[in-house]
Amino acid sequence: MSASTLDRPVELGAAPPEPEPKKRIPRWVGVLAAIVVWILVWSFTKGHNTLYLAGLDLTDLHVKLAKLGAGLGNNAFTDSVNTAINAIVDFLSKLVALPSAPSPAPVIGWLGVTAIATWVGYALANWRIAVLVLASFLSFGIFGFWQDSMGLLVVTFVSVVLAVLLGLPLAILIGVSKRAATVITLLLDLLQTMPTFVYLIFVFILFGIGAPAAVICTLAYALPPIVRISGFAIRDTNPGVLEATDSYGQSTWQRLVKVQVPMARKTIILGLNQTILAALSMAIIASYVNGPGLGKPVLAALTQNDFGRGLVPGMLIVLMGIMLDRLTTAASERSELIARGGGENVKRRRVILGALLVPVAAAVWYSTYALNAAVFPESQLGTNVANAANKWMDATVASLSGPAGALKDAITYGLLNPMQALLSTSPWWLSFAAILIIGLIIGGRKALVPTLICLLGLRLLDVWFDSMVVLNMTLVATLLVMVLALFFGVWMARSKRADLIIRPILDAGQTIPAFVYLIPVLALFDSTRFTAIVAAIVYAAPAAIKLVADGVRGVNPGTVEAGRSVGQTTWQEITKVQLPMAKGSLVLATNQGLLYVLAMVVIGGLVGAGALGYDVIYGLAHQEASGKGMAAGLSIVLLGVMIDRITRAAAARAGAD
Amino acid sequence: MTESALHVEHLWKIFGPRADRIIGTPDAELSRSALKEKTGNVVGVKDVSFDVAPGEVFVVMGLSGSGKSTLVRLLTRLIEPTAGSVVMNGQDMTAASEAQLRDLRRNHVSMVFQHFGLLPHRSVIDNVAYGLEVRGVSKKDRRATAAQVTELVGLKGYEKSYPDQLSGGMQQRVGLARALAGDPDLLLFDEPFSALDPLIRRDMQNEVIRLHRELGKTMVFITHDLAEALKLGDRVLIMRDGEVVQIGRPDEVVGAPADDYVREFVSDVPKSHVLTLKWVMRPVSDEVGADSPVLPAHTVVREAARSVLANRGPVRVSEDGKIVGMVDDEDILRVVVAEED
Numbered sequence: 001m002s003a004s005t006l007d008r009p010v011e012l013g014a015a016p017p018e019p020e021p022k023k024r025i026p027r028w029v030g031v032l033a034a035i036v037v038w039i040l041v042w043s044f045t046k047g048h049n050t051l052y053l054a055g056l057d058l059t060d061l062h063v064k065l066a067k068l069g070a071g072l073g074n075n076a077f078t079d080s081v082n083t084a085i086n087a088i089v090d091f092l093s094k095l096v097a098l099p100s101a102p103s104p105a106p107v108i109g110w111l112g113v114t115a116i117a118t119w120v121g122y123a124l125a126n127w128r129i130a131v132l133v134l135a136s137f138l139s140f141g142i143f144g145f146w147q148d149s150m151g152l153l154v155v156t157f158v159s160v161v162l163a164v165l166l167g168l169p170l171a172i173l174i175g176v177s178k179r180a181a182t183v184i185t186l187l188l189d190l191l192q193t194m195p196t197f198v199y200l201i202f203v204f205i206l207f208g209i210g211a212p213a214a215v216i217c218t219l220a221y222a223l224p225p226i227v228r229i230s231g232f233a234i235r236d237t238n239p240g241v242l243e244a245t246d247s248y249g250q251s252t253w254q255r256l257v258k259v260q261v262p263m264a265r266k267t268i269i270l271g272l273n274q275t276i277l278a279a280l281s282m283a284i285i286a287s288y289v290n291g292p293g294l295g296k297p298v299l300a301a302l303t304q305n306d307f308g309r310g311l312v313p314g315m316l317i318v319l320m321g322i323m324l325d326r327l328t329t330a331a332s333e334r335s336e337l338i339a340r341g342g343g344e345n346v347k348r349r350r351v352i353l354g355a356l357l358v359p360v361a362a363a364v365w366y367s368t369y370a371l372n373a374a375v376f377p378e379s380q381l382g383t384n385v386a387n388a389a390n391k392w393m394d395a396t397v398a399s400l401s402g403p404a405g406a407l408k409d410a411i412t413y414g415l416l417n418p419m420q421a422l423l424s425t426s427p428w429w430l431s432f433a434a435i436l437i438i439g440l441i442i443g444g445r446k447a448l449v450p451t452l453i454c455l456l457g458l459r460l461l462d463v464w465f466d467s468m469v470v471l472n473m474t475l476v477a478t479l480l481v482m483v484l485a486l487f488f489g490v491w492m493a494r495s496k497r498a499d500l501i502i503r504p505i506l507d508a509g510q511t512i513p514a515f516v517y518l519i520p521v522l523a524l525f526d527s528t529r530f531t532a533i534v535a536a537i538v539y540a541a542p543a544a545i546k547l548v549a550d551g552v553r554g555v556n557p558g559t560v561e562a563g564r565s566v567g568q569t570t571w572q573e574i575t576k577v578q579l580p581m582a583k584g585s586l587v588l589a590t591n592q593g594l595l596y597v598l599a600m601v602v603i604g605g606l607v608g609a610g611a612l613g614y615d616v617i618y619g620l621a622h623q624e625a626s627g628k629g630m631a632a633g634l635s636i637v638l639l640g641v642m643i644d645r646i647t648r649a650a651a652a653r654a655g656a657d
Numbered sequence: 658m659t660e661s662a663l664h665v666e667h668l669w670k671i672f673g674p675r676a677d678r679i680i681g682t683p684d685a686e687l688s689r690s691a692l693k694e695k696t697g698n699v700v701g702v703k704d705v706s707f708d709v710a711p712g713e714v715f716v717v718m719g720l721s722g723s724g725k726s727t728l729v730r731l732l733t734r735l736i737e738p739t740a741g742s743v744v745m746n747g748q749d750m751t752a753a754s755e756a757q758l759r760d761l762r763r764n765h766v767s768m769v770f771q772h773f774g775l776l777p778h779r780s781v782i783d784n785v786a787y788g789l790e791v792r793g794v795s796k797k798d799r800r801a802t803a804a805q806v807t808e809l810v811g812l813k814g815y816e817k818s819y820p821d822q823l824s825g826g827m828q829q830r831v832g833l834a835r836a837l838a839g840d841p842d843l844l845l846f847d848e849p850f851s852a853l854d855p856l857i858r859r860d861m862q863n864e865v866i867r868l869h870r871e872l873g874k875t876m877v878f879i880t881h882d883l884a885e886a887l888k889l890g891d892r893v894l895i896m897r898d899g900e901v902v903q904i905g906r907p908d909e910v911v912g913a914p915a916d917d918y919v920r921e922f923v924s925d926v927p928k929s930h931v932l933t934l935k936w937v938m939r940p941v942s943d944e945v946g947a948d949s950p951v952l953p954a955h956t957v958v959r960e961a962a963r964s965v966l967a968n969r970g971p972v973r974v975s976e977d978g979k980i981v982g983m984v985d986d987e988d989i990l991r992v993v994v995a996e997e998d
Contacts, residue, residue: 243735244774244832248788248839249762258790262778339778340819 030441038434039422046425052465058628059462066627078206085212088158093211093292097150106150109367109374110141113150115360123353125330136323141376143385145294145313152293152320155211155286156279159218163275166219167226171268174227175234175260176252184231188224189644190637200288201619201626201633207289214291222279229271233264265339269332273325277510280321294320307393307519308386318508325507397523408530415476416529424468428459431468439642443649454642461631461638466611471639473529473604473611474597477536481593484541489548489589490574499549506542518603532604532613540596544589551585552578587651594643598636612636662843662875663709663732668741670727670899673698680740689898701727703899705741709843714869714876716890718883724899725879726771729847732877733766734758745843763792767836768845771852773828775820781831782807782816788839803838810834810864826857830864837868846878850885862888883922887911887931895919908957912936929959929993937992938974938982945971945983954981958992965989 095107108116114137121133140149173180200217207213237260245259261268287295294313301310338346367373423431432455439451458467492499518535525531555578563577579586604613612632619629669680676698679685684692689700702724709715719725730736732743734750743750746765753761767788775784782803783790789799807816810830820828829849836844846865850858862885869876880886886893887907895902895910903915911931914920935954950968952961954976961984965972971985 238774240770240772240774241776243730244768244770245776245787245791247733247735247762247768247770247845248791248835249759249764250791251759254791258787259776263776265778 027441031438034434034437034441038426038430041430042422042426045427045430046421058625061460061462062625062627062631064627065630066624068627072205081216082207082210082212085158085215086210089154089211089215089292092154092158093151097147097154097292105371105374107368108364109370110137110146110376111373112360112364112367114138114141115363119353119356119360121327122356125327125334129327129330132323132326136319139319140316142379142381143312143316144376144379144382145297145316146376148292148294148297148313149316149320152280152283152295152317155214155218155291155293156276156283156320156324159215159222159279159282160272160276162215162219163222163226163279164272167223167271167275168230168268170227171230171234171271172256172261174231175264176256181231181235184227188228189641191220191224200285201616201629204289205626209290211291213289214286214293217289218279218282218286218291221282222275225274225278226268226271229274230264230268233267233271234260237263266332266336269328269335273328273332276324276328277321280317280324281510283317302519305519305522306386306390307523308388308390310519311389312382312386322507393520393523397520400524404524408525408528411476411480411533412528412530415479416472416533419476420469420472423472424465426468428464432459435471435642439646443646444653446652447646447649450645451642454638454645457638458635461635463612463615463628463632463635466615466632467635467639469611470598470613470636473533473536474594474639474643477533477540477597477600478590478594480533480537481540481544481597482590484537485544485548485589485593486579486586488541488545490552490578492545492549493552493578494574503546506545509538509542529604532600535604536597536600539600540593543596544593547585547589547592548582551582551589554585555581584651587647591644591647591651594647595640598640598643660711661708662711662713662745663715663877664742664744665708665732666706666742666744668702668705668728668731668743669739670701670724670731670736671698671739672701676739700724700899701736702731702738705896705899705901707894707901707904709875709877711875712873713891714878714889715892715894716878716880716886717894717896718880718886718890719896720881722898723896725881725896726847727899728896729768729845729877729879732845733762733768735768763788764839765841766843766845767839767841768847769829769832769836769849771848773820773825773832775828775831775835777820780817780819781812781823784820784831785834785838787835792839799838803834806834806838807831809837809868824857825853826861829853829861833861833864833868837872837874842875844874844876846876846880848879848881851881858885865889883926887926895922907931908933908936929962930957932958932992934958934961934974934982934984935976937988938984939988941973941980941983944985945973949973949983951975951980952984958989962989962993 093106096113097106099105114134117137118130118134122130140146170184174184175181203213203217203220207216234256241263242255242259245255250258283293284295284298287293287299294317297313298310298317301307301313363373426434436448436451436455439447443451458464461467488502492502518531521531521534521538525534559581560573560577563573568576612635615625615632616629616636619626619632671677671679674697679692679696679698684696685703687695689703693699705728707715717725717728727736731738732745732750734753738751741751746761748757748761750758750761776787779787782800785807786794786799786803789802794802804816807813810833812827812830812834815823815827820831823831829852832849850861853861865876865878866889868874878886878889880889887910890907892904892906893910894904895915897918903910903919905913905915908931910919911923911926911928912935914923933955934952937958938954949970949972950964951973952964952975954974961972965984966986966989971983973980974982974984
């Protein structure tokens with residue numbers, strides 16, 4: 001019995017519990033009032049003190065930052081990290097991807113690699129997964145991207161291994177120490193809020209370009225999921241079980257290895273799965289620092305605006321993602337089955353696996369000397385698909401440009417422009433105060449300090465105007481994301497079939513690198529803010545939809561049934577039972593939606609959204625502007641932290657209501 | 658004082674900030690709600706003292722919120738007490754170091770929980786063996802012991818099942834077996850059967866009675882069910898708002914309730930099942946024949962009824978070899994028939 005429940009149930013005859021104090025004014029009324037005041041003040045002061053900074057203008061601070069950055073790289077630490085990672089990547093690349101001189105092929109040719117991969121698929125999961133692995137590897141070759149695929153696989157593999165080696169100890173630390181949990185969570189928030197291009201700036205400064213830089217920025221992005229998901233799974237072990245096992249006098253170590261970790265095992269593997277997918281999603285970004293892999297051809301296609309030629313390697317990245325996702329999921333399910341002593345005859349399986357090693361070894365051996373088993377035979381398939389895709393794209397753009405334009409105009413003039421006018425043409429002190437007050441109303445006192453610090457930081461970094469533009473795009477995109485999330489999330493939660501159909505699409509959406517869909521979106525909507533918003537929505541919606549769907553499905557079925565028994569309509573069931581009870585998930589989905597959207601901001605800078613994203617990319621390419629790029633990158637981080645803190649504080653308050 | 662299996666003295670638990678500064682001040686005398694109002698602290702357990710004799714079944718009974726579950730957790734410091742002492746096995750738990758506490762938990766006291774607290778990723782036998790495992794017993798030995806105990810609680814054949822494959826009653830048998838496997842001196846039960854349906858609950862109560870008869874363990878049993886308390890307990894402690902209201906044998910609680918709260922509580926109990934002849938006898942008078950049968954004073958009325966009614970006159974009641982009173986048909990019937998007095 002915890003302290004909080006002690007005074008809860010009141011015995012009959014005692015005074016009834018005091019009614020919860022009524023909130024005097026609903027929160028949204030307060031927000032609305034703040035906005036009205038904001039608009040009033042804005043109408044008298046607009047256009048003054050907006051701190052607008054033209055694209056190429058720099059401030060003293062930005063110049064100083066650039067100098068500071070130049071002094072950081074090329075020290076003994078970064079050099080040794082570079083050398084170590086280079087050695088590993090080099091070794092693996094020569095083994096499976098790059099020509100290993102004097103031979104024109106890697107040590108193990110495609111036939112051998114495919115055979116090994118298929119065998120691993122069977123060993124970890126089952127024959128269905130083995131077939132999927134086989135088909136995927138053959139596709140890499142048939143579409144003409146064998147070498148790039150293997151390169152990506154190597155970088156992903158090295159990054160994921162490093163992420164696990166670093167991440168699991170951190171996860172355990174979160175699991176056993178509350179203080180560690182607080183500190184680590186804060187750092188992870190930073191890492192996850194920091195859009196990938198911002199890493200690139202720092203990685204670029206510290207490690208230059210090449211495979212090590214690619215591995216490090218992939219690692220930085222892939223680390224948070226495994227730490228966070230596993231850490232909290234370990235932390236959230238059923239308290240009843242913990243108490244019961246504690247009562248038998250287990251030590252902290254026994255508690256960890258016998259209770260917490262085994263009970264969290266499924267979730268830990270989910271964390272690994274998410275880490276792998278996150279690593280893959282960095283494939284293209286990593287090619288910005290000249291990392292090897294499938295990202296390179298996609299990036300090349302983007303710069304040439306060649307949809308078809310980007311589509312094929314892009315789809316191969318997706319295929320690799322699906323393959324790895326299914327493989328880890330199936331492996332986790334199988335290990336669950338084995339752990340519960342069911343399912344199969346372990347001895348027989350071992351014999352089969354052993355016997356299968358013979359053809360695998362034969363394939364490896366054959367691929368080391370026969371050229372047609374070492375280098376994948378040439379094929380025109382990739383080129384043909386690319387040409388067909390381009391033809392189709394041209395036709396689609398021509399026929400869709402009407403409605404697409406209308407949609408763009410509606411959202412641009414109805415939502416984007418008015419909000420942007422308010423946010424960015426207010427004097428900076430007005431936006432500053434307004435954001436602070438709205439944050440306070442939504443998030444409560446807990447949100448006040450972080451919001452204030454972030455706003456001060458934004459002001460100091462000298463890119464205030466661009467920050468407001470970005471904040472505006474983020475809010476609009478998140479609004480649209482939540483509309484989609486509510487619609488599809490509720491639908492998926494209520495219909496098993498809808499879930500079955502939509503979920504794979506969402507999975508694909510999360511795995512498709514942003515650049516791949518950036519090309520068609522760009523073709524449809526031209527180079528504008530709206531394009532960036534659409535890209536952000538496509539990027540953020542899957543996660544938000546899944547969170548809403550899972551939250552609504554997690555609503556106590558007993559309560560839903562009780563409601564049904566008094567004859568509620570479907571609409572009443574959704575609005576009066578499922579959504580209010582899933583409130584926590586909805587807030588979480590909003591929080592994640594905001595962060596995902598923000599993460600796309602830099603990429604948005606590539607396609608005409610300008611503002612902070614453009615500052616970052618320009619800074620990446622121009623030494624003299626790298627200081628402003630850093631400032632812009634940090635500003636994005638601060639925006640992210642601010643949004644995150646406010647929504648989280650709001651979530652905590654929603655939970656307490 | 659004779660050697661007791663468990664000795665609890667002035668035990669306090671106050672939840673909230675600066676809880677330790679309240680005891681000893683006039684605030685400690687405030688009622689629970691007044692204290693909460695004044696300081697924001699909630700009293701879970703308030704100055705509780707009792708002794709449990711070896712082999713005794715000691716039941717703590719109270720409604721939800723009375724502090725009984727907190728009390729049982731204070732005994733092994735699953736919740737840290739604010740003040741007071743708990744002595745078991747000659748050792749003061751409240752003063753024990755981490756290592757001593759772990760040793761006591763491993764070897765001397767086991768607990769059965771309302772929501773079972775089983776490990777979902779382990780089979781029945783490995784759940785049962787868990788206490789032995791943390792103690793460091795080898796796999797072979799602990800499996801062997803666990804297999805015996807599993808059979809003892811009637812789960813033979815289910816050793817390789819997993820908790821989620823078993824019904825609630827069977828899961829609680831696993832919990833019971835886990836507690837028994839370590840052969841502890843003291844068993845604690847925290848409302849173990851509250852989550853079970855009535856028939857299963859009755860089976861499990863009988864199971865506990867049987868195990869107690871076979872193994873003779875000292876037990877502290879928490880429940881909110883008065884019938885369960887009276888059925889199982891050698892003695893019953895009634896708690897309310899964290900305080901002890903009454904401690905006594907079942908017949909004392911029913912026959913001489915300490916206050917209106919307890920009286921109200923026990924009013925529905927079938928008294929003939931609980932009261933002994935001691936509670937219904939009258940002083941000996943001439944009516945009783947010198948050759949009439951003699952019954953011990955601790956005979957329950959229901960069991961005495963047949964012989965009293967069969968006898969023509971009153972029956973004599975003895976305690977410690979002396980005749981202390983007599984009962985006649987009237988006395989018996991007043992309890993058996995006129996329950997609603």
